Amino acid sequence: MRVSDLVSQAILDLLNRQNGSAEIRRNELAETLGCVPSQINYVITSRFTPEHGYVVESRRGGGGYIRITRVRVDRSTAVMHLVNSVGDAMDYPTARAIIGNLKEQQFIAPQTAAVILAAMSDRCYAGLPASARDGLRAALLKQMLLHTL
Amino acid sequence: MRVSDLVSQAILDLLNRQNGSAEIRRNELAETLGCVPSQINYVITSRFTPEHGYVVESRRGGGGYIRITRVRVDRSTAVMHLVNSVGDAMDYPTARAIIGNLKEQQFIAPQTAAVILAAMSDRCYAGLPASARDGLRAALLKQMLLHTL
DNA sequence: GAATTTTTGACCTTTTTTGACCTTGACTTT
DNA sequence: AAAGTCAAGGTCAAAAAAGGTCAAAAATTC
Secondary structure, three states, X not given: OOHHHHHHHHHHHHHHHOOOEEEEOHHHHHHHHOOXXXXXXXXXXXXXXXXXXXXXXXXXXXXXXXXXXXXXXXXXXXXXXXXXXXXXXXXHHHHHHHHHHHHXXXXXXXXXXXXXXXXXXXXXXXXXXXXXXXXXXXXXXXXXXXXXX | OOHHHHHXXXXXXXXXXXXXXXXXXXXXXXXXXXXXXXXXXXXXXXXXXXXXXXXXXEEOOOOOEEEEEEOOOOHHHHHHHHHXXXXXXXXXXXXXXXXXXXXXOOOOOHHHXXXXXXXXXXXXXXXXXXXXXXXXXXXXXXXXXXXXX
8 A cells, every 4th residue: 555545544533533623733644644745735635625625734843733624525526516616717797797696696606706706807917927816716716616605 | 721721811811701801910811820920921922912902011020910801893894904014925823813803802703714715725835835835825814804894 | 758747855934932031010128 | 428238020042842845865666
């Protein structure tokens, strides 16, 4: 079994045992699994992505941690579907449509919708080449949508 | 639990018990919490800043003290003030402090806070040079905050 | 055998903890 | 009043404690 599978399995175990949320110490986990710490990052960035339905938060420094949360699939199905369909580029009109839809269906609060839409505005990307904007918009939208779950 | 969390908790307790204002003796508090005195300063400068919504006053010498006061202003004033104080660069820790405070004071809903915070995350700016990130973060934060009004 | 995925390790950034040394203010003594 | 003493709090930098990044090497997959 590959190291990455071990790591992945360990995280999945934790998630299952603690109904969908796991907080790990990177170095500690790496130690118990006998791998280098950065392997943990690799596994997280390759298998616990927004597309896979996970939210990852972390802090450095003393007492630091990495928290991985699996988003539950109930109302979330709609959101997850959207997140998966976003891809790696997103233009403003499409974003507006998506957000409007979510609000329409009351999956996100009006304030949330307004805030997300604000982040999609070209106003935020002044100075950036058009090419870069759509990529950022996609990343931001996915990240934000997942955090509404 | 980190020492800094203990200190922070102790101060928060005092603030709550005395509706928003606490006066402490640095050495005494350090003594009861079993930490070095300068740890108190660390916690205050890192977590009881203006961004977090606190005013701190102190006096040295015999009978010295440190007084921490939670400031309360109305919502739009607070938001406008913040928007104005955000320059053209914003780092993640500061953004976290600002958003945390807004949520704390119930100026923005938890979902809104989570969404904005998600947009501040470095995870959204993968591949971009560090220099560009802080500028984007500032633009996004301002834009989003304004849209909560 | 080219392309993709995995593994590693060297190096970086952030956050916390601690302690040595500094400054200030109130009170006492000359 | 000036000087001295002691009781606070303040500063700063080093060390420690985490996690993050990136690119080269190795292994797999097609």
